[in-house]
Amino acid sequence: MEVCGTHTMAIHNAGLPGLLPPGLKLISGPGCPVCVTPSSYLDTAIALSREHSVVLATFGDMMRVPGTSGTLTDLRNEGYAVEVVYSSLGAAELALRQPEKEIVFLAVGFETTAPTIAATVKCAREKKVTNFSILAAQKLLIPALKALIDDPELRIDGFILPGHVSVVLGSEPYRFIAEEHHRACVITGFESADIMQGILMLVEQIEKRDHRVEIQYDRAVQPNGNPKARAYIDEVFAPEDTVWRGFGIIPQSGLVLRDEFAVFDALRRFPVTIQESPEPEGCRCGEVLRGLVEPSECSLFGSECVPESPVGPCMVSTEGSCAAFYKSSRKSVELKS
Amino acid sequence: MSDAHKREAEKITLAHGSGGRMMQRLIREVFLEYFDSTELANLDDAAELIIDKSRLAFSTDTFVVKPIFFPGGDIGSLAVSGTVNDVLMKGGCPLYLSLAFVIEEGFPMQDLTRILESIRATAKRAEIDVVTGDTKVVGRGEADGIFINTTGVGVILPGVDVGGRNAKVGDAIIVSGDIGAHGIAVMAERNGLKLEGDIRSDAAPLNRAVLPLLERFGEAVHVMRDPTRGGVATALNEIAVSSAVGIVLEEAVIPVSEPVTAVCDILGLDPLCLPCEGRFLVFVDPAVADDVLSFLSDLEECSNASKIGEVKGSSSGEVQLNTVTGGKRLLDMPAGEMLPRIC
Numbered sequence: 125m126e127v128c129g130t131h132t133m134a135i136h137n138a139g140l141p142g143l144l145p146p147g148l149k150l151i152s153g154p155g156c157p158v159c160v161t162p163s164s165y166l167d168t169a170i171a172l173s174r175e176h177s178v179v180l181a182t183f184g185d186m187m188r189v190p191g192t193s194g195t196l197t198d199l200r201n202e203g204y205a206v207e208v209v210y211s212s213l214g215a216a217e218l219a220l221r222q223p224e225k226e227i228v229f230l231a232v233g234f235e236t237t238a239p240t241i242a243a244t245v246k247c248a249r250e251k252k253v254t255n256f257s258i259l260a261a262q263k264l265l266i267p268a269l270k271a272l273i274d275d276p277e278l279r280i281d282g283f284i285l286p287g288h289v290s291v292v293l294g295s296e297p298y299r300f301i302a303e304e305h306h307r308a309c310v311i312t313g314f315e316s317a318d319i320m321q322g323i324l325m326l327v328e329q330i331e332k333r334d335h336r337v338e339i340q341y342d343r344a345v346q347p348n349g350n351p352k353a354r355a356y357i358d359e360v361f362a363p364e365d366t367v368w369r370g371f372g373i374i375p376q377s378g379l380v381l382r383d384e385f386a387v388f389d390a391l392r393r394f395p396v397t398i399q400e401s402p403e404p405e406g407c408r409c410g411e412v413l414r415g416l417v418e419p420s421e422c423s424l425f426g427s428e429c430v431p432e433s434p435v436g437p438c439m440v441s442t443e444g445s446c447a448a449f450y451k452s453s454r455k456s457v458e459l460k461s
Numbered sequence: 462m463s464d465a466h467k468r469e470a471e472k473i474t475l476a477h478g479s480g481g482r483m484m485q486r487l488i489r490e491v492f493l494e495y496f497d498s499t500e501l502a503n504l505d506d507a508a509e510l511i512i513d514k515s516r517l518a519f520s521t522d523t524f525v526v527k528p529i530f531f532p533g534g535d536i537g538s539l540a541v542s543g544t545v546n547d548v549l550m551k552g553g554c555p556l557y558l559s560l561a562f563v564i565e566e567g568f569p570m571q572d573l574t575r576i577l578e579s580i581r582a583t584a585k586r587a588e589i590d591v592v593t594g595d596t597k598v599v600g601r602g603e604a605d606g607i608f609i610n611t612t613g614v615g616v617i618l619p620g621v622d623v624g625g626r627n628a629k630v631g632d633a634i635i636v637s638g639d640i641g642a643h644g645i646a647v648m649a650e651r652n653g654l655k656l657e658g659d660i661r662s663d664a665a666p667l668n669r670a671v672l673p674l675l676e677r678f679g680e681a682v683h684v685m686r687d688p689t690r691g692g693v694a695t696a697l698n699e700i701a702v703s704s705a706v707g708i709v710l711e712e713a714v715i716p717v718s719e720p721v722t723a724v725c726d727i728l729g730l731d732p733l734c735l736p737c738e739g740r741f742l743v744f745v746d747p748a749v750a751d752d753v754l755s756f757l758s759d760l761e762e763c764s765n766a767s768k769i770g771e772v773k774g775s776s777s778g779e780v781q782l783n784t785v786t787g788g789k790r791l792l793d794m795p796a797g798e799m800l801p802r803i804c
Contacts, residue, residue, distance in 0.1 A: 133729075139788020185729075201472050210652055210728065217653075314726075316786040432476065432483050451793050 125415050127269065128286030129156030129444065130314055136448040138316040148327070151415035152438075152445035154268050155286055157233045158185045159413060159437040159444050160368040163401045165232075165261050166191025170199055171396040172228055172259065178394060179205040179222070181215035182230040189440045192401040212237070212244040212258075219248070219256035228390040231258040235292045238262045238379060239353035242360035245381070245388050257390040260380050264363060265289050266297045267377035273305050277416060282308030282326035284319070287341040292357075294349025295337045302335040313341035360385055369403075369437050370410030409436035412445050419446040426450060480690025480736070481795040485699075504703070505624050506686065507551035509617065516617035518553025520544055523610040529572065531650040533642070533661030536609055537579035539738060542666040543689070544613040545587040549671040550685045550741065552623045553615030555587060561595040561610040568607055576607070587666035589613065618672070620679045627683040628704035632772040633750035637670060637741045637763045638663065639716040640693055644735030645724050658720030665739035670763050674743070678753055684744035687737065694733040695794040696742055697770075697780045707775035710792065712784045716765045733782075734795045744772065 126132055132152045135141065141150060154160055166186075170193050172178050180196065187196045187208065200206040205225070209215045215229035231241045241258065248256045265286070272278060285298055290311045301307050308329035312322030322340045329335055339345050357379070366378025381389045403410065407429070408422040419425050419438065429435035431447050438446035476483040493502060500508045507520035522544045529536040541558065548555040560580065564573070584591055646662040648654070667687070675682060684704070688696040693715075701708045717725075717732045725732050739762070745753050750768060757766035773781075780792040 130729075136790060137731075137784070138786045139782070139784040139790040140786065141788075143786070143788050197474055197476070201474050210654060214652070316784070320786070432481075451791070 125151045125153045125280045125282075126284040126312075126319075127153040127155040127265070128284075128289065129159065130288070131284055131286065131312065131319065132156070132445055132448045134314050134316070135319060136451065138319070140316065140319065144323075148323070150284075150323075151280065152412070152448070153283075153415060154272065154368065154371065154413045155234065155265065155289075156438070156444050157237075157263065158189055158440055159409065160263060160268075160370065161186075161189065161232050161261055161437065162367045162369045163189075163191040163403075164367070164398060165259070166196070167193050167398040167401055168391070168396060169196065169228070169230055169259055170194065171398055172390060172394050173199055173204045173206070175396055176226070176394040178226040178228045178390070179207060179218070180230060181207045181209045181218055181227055183210075183232065184208045185440065186230055186232065188434060189437060190404070190434060192399070212241040213247075216244050216248050216253060216256050219253050220251075223255060226255050226257070226394075228394075229256070229258045230261070232261045232263075234263055234265050234286075234289050235357070236288045238361065239292060239350075239356045242356040245360050245385055246356070248388060249385070257388045257393050258381070259390040260361070260378075261366070262361070262379040263366065263368065264377050264379065266293070267363075267374050268368065268371070269298070269301065271371060271374045271377075272414065273301060273307070275414060278414065280307065280415060281330050282310070284322050284326065285309055285311040285337070287311060287313045287318075287344060290339075290341070290345045290349065292350050292353045295339055295345065295347045296349075298337045302337050306335045308335050309337040311337065311339045311341050311345050313344065370413040404435050407436040409438045409446070412436075412438050419449040422446070479795070480692075480695050481734075482793075484690075485794075503624060503626065504699070505551060506547035507553060507613075509551060509624075518548045518551035518615045518617050519612075520547035520551070521610065521612040522547060523608060525605070525608050526647060527605065528647075528650050529576070529606060531662055532646045532659075534646075534664035534738070535576060535579050536607065537576035538583040539664050540609040540611045541580055541583035541587055541589070542664050542738060544611040545589055545666040545668060546687045546738075546741070548613045548615040549667050550623070550687055552617045552621035552675055552682075552685070554618060554672055555589045555613050555615040555666075555668060557592045557614050558584065558589045559593045559595075559610075559612040560591050561597075563597050563599060563604050563608040565599060565604040565606055566601045573607070576609075583666060587668050589666075618675050618679070621675050621682065622680070623682055623685050625684060625686065625700050625703040628700055628706050628708075628744050628772050629683055629746075630706060630772055630774045631747050632683055632744040633747050633753075633768050634697075634708065634710070634770040634772065635743050635745065635750070635754055635757065635766060635768050636688075636693065636716065637667070637743070637757055638739070638765045639718045639721070640688065640737050640740055641717055641721040641725065641732035641735035643738045644692070644730075645721050649724070656720070656724060658723070660718075660720050660724065663737055663739035665762060667739065667741055667762075670757065670760050671741065674753065674756065677756065678745065678749055681746040681749045681753075682743060683746070685741055687741045689736050689738060691794055692732070692734040692736055693742065694731070694780070694792050697792070698778075698794040700744070701780050702778040704772075705776040705778060707773040707777045708770060708780045709773050710770035710780065710782045712782055714767050715769050716767045731795075733792060747771070
């Protein structure tokens, strides 16, 4: 299983699935931040915009994620302010440029984006920026991997572990996968050659029954990770139980702002109430994210659920399992019909 | 809800204008419903008009680029080269251009004259005359700075018959230079991205390459298309469907500059989906492919030209990419807006 969505995309872009020998199959894991963000989060963001007239600043791939009350693209079409930014700092700069407006940054992502978001919040506090806040939904990868590996249905022999998250985490936190659960682990880079080497290293571990955490991506990842980045996360955020789309609640797997940074918490500044949101009917994203079914096994795939009007989160992001699968191995071209 | 009712309730989104699948739908399922011109239905970049035995290429385009000034160009140079290139892609020698402005109240005169200077210089380079124009000024907030429309007309060269429906099995597909720089240059400027490496828009009129190419190779040239919105991926998918052929591309020989590749990697963008404004794709008879390539490579503006693929016998309308690693994948057109990724 490749845990990270960027790996999924790189694997499909390079056409690797067709090159694998029989008996070797890659399964996409839960590592696409957009995919696992629940629709309640979108509904909250949309309510913030509608009820408090804030400007929402977001990474691009959140724009098409469906909540029960529509997408951020729909919201922008209705005339509400939604700005696409490339980093959390971009959102803070927006706040400096538009002091008369309230900017709320949609803080999603894993340990890769969390340090920069933490740094942005600290920076905003130092510069006394009063019109900037975040709607926190960052997630932690290790608790999700724990939940995944505890699932008795799951049959995965090895993990292609994420390169960029591991730049921050290092290799230590994954040891339980190899030592307690006896699965092969390789922290892998994102070039085609990296991924192929990572797969080879996994196969060698499995054949020798020598399960450990190896670092293929050693030009970027140190065993100790980046302690400074982790210190930023710890200073600004605290872990709490949180909902993953397709997984439900995973203990201590989300990040919320610590009390001393409460002034930057959009929810505390602009309270909203939203209705409970059930998963879309027929959508099997939950099983896809667990690696239990292929995207094509979902009845909505390719018919009701396509990249331009996604039903489930895995179709939304270009990194999502279903979008990657759709883009690269779809056999029919809609235009002809 | 019926389809008709669904459509009534729909609204136009930015994705409808981004050159991908949503825009294809808008054009085919909405616009074409109202007009039955066979020329329009070809959906080429320019229409072919026959007037008193003269064959004319006729094209119009509107320019709303933000920001209006960007590295390597501006809305003025784009307004000329965009329309000139569309006329060229139909095999026309561009002759006359119209120029229409919608300007927002409060727009700086200094910026307007800078744009006009750029239009003059680009028109000179494209050897086209601006012969008619229009100006409208709207209130503050009713437009965003300045919008420009240009319409171009040119005479189609004798013996030339190019169009999206003319791709033939076996045709070699050549791209005239490295792709994606325009898209990245505009995106970086728009979002204040501080990029290392000097990425400048490729926007330029293509007459100095296209006209001699057509004069020399004439009938052996079957299709030409400038990969603007939606990039090479969209252009080739459109051609594959229009000509009912399959297309196979070789990723290893598609020219992309190192800085563009690096930015695409960081932002999760595909260079094949990025717009170019000074590049063209040309489908030629395989017998002349090498000559066309060496002819283009000798021109300064096409020095990175490369033969990137060929037309295959299937009528699937599919574009297949053979990857650097030896894998294969289907190259689709982007669904909607190109959106940068989280990480």
